[in-house]
Amino acid sequence: MDANLPTDEDLLVRIIAGNEDAFSILLDRHLESVRNLAWRILGQHDAVDDLAQDVFVKIWQKPESFQPGKAKFSTWLYRVTMNACIDRKRKKLPLPSENIDETIADRGPGPEAAIIASQTNTRVENAIAALPERQRMAICLSYYHCQSNSETARVLQCSIEAVESLLGRARRTLRQKLNSEINELLGGTG
Amino acid sequence: MNKDNHTISKAELEALDRLLEQLPGAPASPDLKSRIMLAAKDKRPAFETDNFTINEPPVNNNDNIEPGSLMFNRWTAGALMAASLILGIWGGFAGIGDAYLIEPLEYAGIDTTIITGDMELTGFIPGPRDAL
Numbered sequence: 070m071d072a073n074l075p076t077d078e079d080l081l082v083r084i085i086a087g088n089e090d091a092f093s094i095l096l097d098r099h100l101e102s103v104r105n106l107a108w109r110i111l112g113q114h115d116a117v118d119d120l121a122q123d124v125f126v127k128i129w130q131k132p133e134s135f136q137p138g139k140a141k142f143s144t145w146l147y148r149v150t151m152n153a154c155i156d157r158k159r160k161k162l163p164l165p166s167e168n169i170d171e172t173i174a175d176r177g178p179g180p181e182a183a184i185i186a187s188q189t190n191t192r193v194e195n196a197i198a199a200l201p202e203r204q205r206m207a208i209c210l211s212y213y214h215c216q217s218n219s220e221t222a223r224v225l226q227c228s229i230e231a232v233e234s235l236l237g238r239a240r241r242t243l244r245q246k247l248n249s250e251i252n253e254l255l256g257g258t259g
Numbered sequence: 260m261n262k263d264n265h266t267i268s269k270a271e272l273e274a275l276d277r278l279l280e281q282l283p284g285a286p287a288s289p290d291l292k293s294r295i296m297l298a299a300k301d302k303r304p305a306f307e308t309d310n311f312t313i314n315e316p317p318v319n320n321n322d323n324i325e326p327g328s329l330m331f332n333r334w335t336a337g338a339l340m341a342a343s344l345i346l347g348i349w350g351g352f353a354g355i356g357d358a359y360l361i362e363p364l365e366y367a368g369i370d371t372t373i374i375t376g377d378m379e380l381t382g383f384i385p386g387p388r389d390a391l
Binding site for chain 1: 267270271272274275276277278279280281282283284285288291292294295296298299300302
């Protein structure tokens with residue numbers, strides 16, 4: 070990051086003072102991350118936008134909730150997002166009856182290779198969606214949010230060993246469910 | 260390929276990594292940022308801001324009241340409420356004011372038998388007053 074750019078912590082200090090520009094910059098930096106995390110955890114539906122809105126409005130209302138010495142801002146943000154996802158699932162808020170296949174189809178028709186890739190992606194997404202919640206969270210944070218095991222442990226509020234265990238179990242499950250795709254890749258590369 | 264459920268080879272792990280990493284993210288939602296900014300403005304806390312500043316006096320804000328007077332008001336109101344409650348209960352048990360309650364009813368021709376009967380449960384004895 071450019072040394073002249075304000076850090077997330079700097080932005081939060083300005084947000085505490087009610088600075089809208091700082092909030093806008095924070096949104097530019099982190100909105101897509103929050104949406105993508107919610108997208109993976111909730112299982113891809115329109116609720117991710119509502120959830121992302123809830124998360125950022127909470128940050129706007131209570132920016133002082135973040136304690137800089139305890140964790141990185143992104144770690145805290147993912148924790149807040151995870152909690153919001155869990156809350157939404159517990160409350161069983163209505164989810165649009167959107168089908169994953171339809172979602173992918175909506176991304177636009179393409180050549181045959183693109184369709185095959187979409188089908189593969191659908192199977193991978195379904196396999197991730199079928200994982201137990203904490204395994205899915207660990208996989209999402211590790212693969213899609215570049216979180217180290219220690220950062221993932223902070224988000225999930227467990228030990229690093231527990232994260233390694235979650236990731237190991239998740240990978241074994243995914244390997245079993247995506248056997249044909251993995252074989253195809255292994256055959257193609259070697 | 261290793262079919263053991265408890266192990267995963269390095270090649271399999273790399274293939275799995277490739278499958279996971281090629282997944283697309285959530286589709287873009289171009290209006291979301293402005294929606295969030297609007298929602299945040301609606302729910303902003305009541306502080307002075309450099310961008311949201313509105314030159315209006317604070318609403319529902321106790322900052323302009325001296326802490327001492329605020330505390331005095333709260334304690335006074337609490338004490339008055341407690342005193343009223345105690346006096347009310349004591350007066351009810353002692354029957355003070357019963358005549359004032361009953362007489363208007365009797366004056367209006369309303370039978371007060373039930374009322375006095377209920378009050379007997381709290382120790383009210385209507386006899387002497389009835390004798391008057």
